[in-house]
Amino acid sequence: MPIRKLLIANRGEIAVRIIRAAREQGIATVQVHSAADADSLAVKLADEAIEIGPAPAAKSYLNIDALLAAARQSGADAVHPGYGFLAENATFADRVAAAGLTFVGPSGDTIRLMGDKVAARRVAARAGVPTVPGSDGLIADLEAAKDVVAEIGFPVMIKAAAGGGGRGIRIAQDVSEFERLFPQASAEAQAAFGDGGLYVEKVIERARHVEVQILGDGERALHCFERECSLQRRRQKVWEEAPSAALSPETRSALCKSAVKLAASVNYSGAGTLEYLYDEATGAFYFIEMNTRIQVEHPVTEWVTGIDLVGEMLRIAGGRPLRLRQDQVTLRGHALEVRLNAEDPAKDFLPGPGTVSDLRLPGGPGVRFDSLLYPGYSIPPFYDSLLGKLIVWGEDRGHAISRLKSALAELEIAGLATTAPLFAALVEEEDIKEGNVHTRWLEHWLETNAAKLA
Ligand code: ADP
Ligand code: ADP
Ligand code: MG
Numbered sequence: 001m002p003i004r005k006l007l008i009a010n011r012g013e014i015a016v017r018i019i020r021a022a023r024e025q026g027i028a029t030v031q032v033h034s035a036a037d038a039d040s041l042a043v044k045l046a047d048e049a050i051e052i053g054p055a056p057a058a059k060s061y062l063n064i065d066a067l068l069a070a071a072r073q074s075g076a077d078a079v080h081p082g083y084g085f086l087a088e089n090a091t092f093a094d095r096v097a098a099a100g101l102t103f104v105g106p107s108g109d110t111i112r113l114m115g116d117k118v119a120a121r122r123v124a125a126r127a128g129v130p131t132v133p134g135s136d137g138l139i140a141d142l143e144a145a146k147d148v149v150a151e152i153g154f155p156v157m158i159k160a161a162a163g164g165g166g167r168g169i170r171i172a173q174d175v176s177e178f179e180r181l182f183p184q185a186s187a188e189a190q191a192a193f194g195d196g197g198l199y200v201e202k203v204i205e206r207a208r209h210v211e212v213q214i215l216g217d218g219e220r221a222l223h224c225f226e227r228e229c230s231l232q233r234r235r236q237k238v239w240e241e242a243p244s245a246a247l248s249p250e251t252r253s254a255l256c257k258s259a260v261k262l263a264a265s266v267n268y269s270g271a272g273t274l275e276y277l278y279d280e281a282t283g284a285f286y287f288i289e290m291n292t293r294i295q296v297e298h299p300v301t302e303w304v305t306g307i308d309l310v311g312e313m314l315r316i317a318g319g320r321p322l323r324l325r326q327d328q329v330t331l332r333g334h335a336l337e338v339r340l341n342a343e344d345p346a347k348d349f350l351p352g353p354g355t356v357s358d359l360r361l362p363g364g365p366g367v368r369f370d371s372l373l374y375p376g377y378s379i380p381p382f383y384d385s386l387l388g389k390l391i392v393w394g395e396d397r398g399h400a401i402s403r404l405k406s407a408l409a410e411l412e413i414a415g416l417a418t419t420a421p422l423f424a425a426l427v428e429e430e431d432i433k434e435g436n437v438h439t440r441w442l443e444h445w446l447e448t449n450a451a452k453l454a
Contacts, residue, residue, distance in 0.1 A: 002318040003027050003078040003102060007071045008042065009092075010082030011061060013372045013388045014294070015042035018080045021310035030074040032067060034060035036380040041372050048074055055382045061085045064092055068099050078102035078317060084384065087293040088115045088164070104317040105270045106292050113266060114290040118161045118199050124287040127265040129258045132277065132286040134201035142182050145200060149178055152202045158182060160189035161197035166235030168192060171203060204286065206438040207277040209237070210244045212259035213301045215312055216268035217322045223256040224305045224329055227297055230437045231426075233349070238442065239423065240297035240337045242304045245397055245435030246280055255285050260326075262287070271298075271313045280438075296339065299370060299391045303335035334397040336404050340371070341385040344417035345453045353379035354416030362407035366393040366400075373413065387418060397435065401427055425452045 005028040008015045019029045019042060031046035036055035043049040050070040053060035060066065062085055071079060079096045081087040081104065094108035105111070114120045118138050121131045133152050138161060139145045149156050149172075158181055160168030170185045172178035182198070190196035209232065213224040228244035229237040247255065259274040273291045278284075298309045307329065316322070343349040355378040361369050371388020379387070392407055394400030405427045411420060426432050431441065 001077070001102075002320075003104075003314055005030065005074065005076045005078070006104075006314070007032065007067070007074065007076035007079045007101075008046065008082065009061070009067050009079050010085055010087070011037055011040060011042060011372075011383065012386060013370050014082040014296075015040075016045060016372060017370055018082060018310055019045050021308060021314060022080075024308075024311065025314055027314065030070065030076050032061075032070050034382070036382055039377070041374055041377070044374075050074060055380065057085065057383065064095055067092075068095060068101075071096075071099065071101055076101065078104055078314075080104040080313070081293065083291075083293050083296060084165070088291070090115065102317050104313050106268060106272070110266055110268065111292050114272075114292050116161050117159065117163065117289050118197065120290050121199075121287070123266060124262055127258075127262045129262050129287045130285065132201040132204060132288060135199045138197045138199055142179065145178070145182055145198075146175065148200055149175070152200070154178075155203040157201045157203050158185045159199055159201060160185065160193055160195070161199055162189065162193035162195040164193075166232070169235055201288075204277045204279055206281070206440070207279055208244070208246050208437070209275065209439050210247065210255065210278045210285065211273050211275040211295075212256050213295075213298070213309070214259055214263045214268065214272050214274065215307075215309070215316070215322060215324075216263050216270065216272070217316050217320075218267050218269040220322055221260050221263040221268050222322060222324060222326045222329060223260050224301050224307055224309070225256060225331055226252065227300055229297060230439050231432075231442045232439050233442055233446070235439075237297060238339050238419070239426070240300055241397075241400075242300040242335050243331055244278070246278060248283075251278075251283060251285070258285075258287075262290075270316055271309050277439075296386070296389070297337050299368060299389065300335040300337045303368070303391065303393045304331050304333060305329055306332070333393055333395050334400045335391060335393045336400045337389050337391045338404065338408075338423045339389055339419065340387045340413070341419045342379055342387050342416055343385050343419055345419055345422040346450075347417075349419070350417075351385045352417050353381045353385075355379070356413060357415035358412065359414070360410065360412040362390065362410035364406075366403050367407050368392070379416065387413070390420075390423075398433070401433060421453055425449070 029046040052066040086092040090108040090112040096103040158170040231239035368391040392403040
């Protein structure tokens with residue numbers, strides 16, 4: 001059944017993005033919010049707003065009972081979870097469905113399967129998709145872990161099965177470090193994710209992060225090509241692009257086909273992303289995890305394919321089959337996205353919310369700005385620091401970088417520190433211009449280039 005009224009169980013720039021997609025399809029919007037978000041842009045833009053609890057996310061955006069009560073009260077027939085918060089919470093998806101509402105995303109069972117990183121590795125292996133060499137399943141204890149580690153060789157990565165957002169990951173260079181980190185990692189995963197389960201992967205050195213966007217309707221899946229997100233700090237993406245500068249047409253085709261096979265093997269429904277590491281030295285790619293939701297960096301894919309991914313999510317959830325055939329999804333030009341966080345790059349990325357005293361947005365051809373900002377807005381200190389994303393399109397990668405540079409020169413967010421100066425410095429770097437990067441590149445650069453950010 002097509003969605004008529006959508007409850008947005010999220011906040012920030014992604015809530016704004018979802019409202020826009022819904023409105024375009026004539027779907028009414030209900031924006032939930034915490035007491036701290038009463039004057040957010042999403043609340044202003046939505047048709048209706050409902051307060052669901054106090055500022056702490058545990059009492060509002062993570063409060064399933066309050067969200068379902070808001071859906072009932074407003075007469076919404078569907079719920080979009082956005083990213084973060086409850087977006088990959090299988091219980092939430094189940095409870096939305098049990099309440100007779102449409103969850104805009106895959107079923108609780110699919111989230112359970114693919115959201116557990118160990119289970120997802122097994123699904124990938126079964127579909128014939130290469131995974132990073134590592135443990136077959138969860139590692140029971142330190143003794144069992146040592147056997148696996150001896151087999152794959154150091155350095156190794158200890159990862160939480162329930163991890164996400166770059167958290168729950170440790171690197172051990174040798175046995176003694178491993179013995180020290182393993183119990184710590186387990187305790188931390190238990191505290192952070194309510195699940196202490198760990199697994200181990202070989203560290204792929206100088207890897208590039210490439211990921212494939214897919215769409216499925218439960219019957220059929222297709223890919224919308226790849227994004228590259230190798231520029232990371234603390235394993236969190238800060239700059240993303242489409243397509244990847246590193247892939248040959250043959251590798252691109254093999255990678256994207258593997259993702260479709262994997263998604264089809266679980267009858268995937270909705271938008272999803274399969275993340276991989278690409279080893280440039282050998283040309284091999286390895287599946288690392290699946291995100292069963294819309295991702296922060298989806299706009300770069302939208303720009304190079306012309307597909308409105310959030311719009312397609314709403315159509316699929318409304319029961320419509322995929323509108324496109326694979327051969328109708330084509331690539332045009334190059335898109336870049338940079339994440340603007342309320343953090344000061346000159347002070348080791350110290351988070352600092354504040355009030356937007358003045359705002360000048362960039363414009364012109366090939367420039368898109370998705371954000372939660374408006375002049376006079378006070379950023380609440382309770383949530384993550386993403387303010388928005390500056391996205392540019394160019395005929396090719398070089399053109400996109402020139403446009404990013406011009407757009408950054410136009411942008412002014414007064415009243416608080418943002419990560420914009422980091423990107424103004426990065427666009428001048430030869431490695432960046434040449435696309436000569438890997439997942440540790442930015443950390444190395446930050447160690448030696450602090451002066452460029454002062
Ligand atoms: P993407 O995978 O879309 O690039 P991120 O990894 O930055 O995006 O995650 C998007 C948001 O979701 C961030 O706010 C991040 O902190 C949060 N997030 C992702 N996975 C989890 C998780 N398992 N637990 C808690 N928060 C998460
Ligand atoms: P999360 O769920 O937190 O997003 P991922 O498994 O997607 O965790 O990994 C996050 C990042 O950590 C990757 O983008 C990459 O930079 C790094 N990483 C993960 N696994 C490996 C590995 N086996 N070798 C090298 N780097 C890795
Ligand atoms: Mg990831």
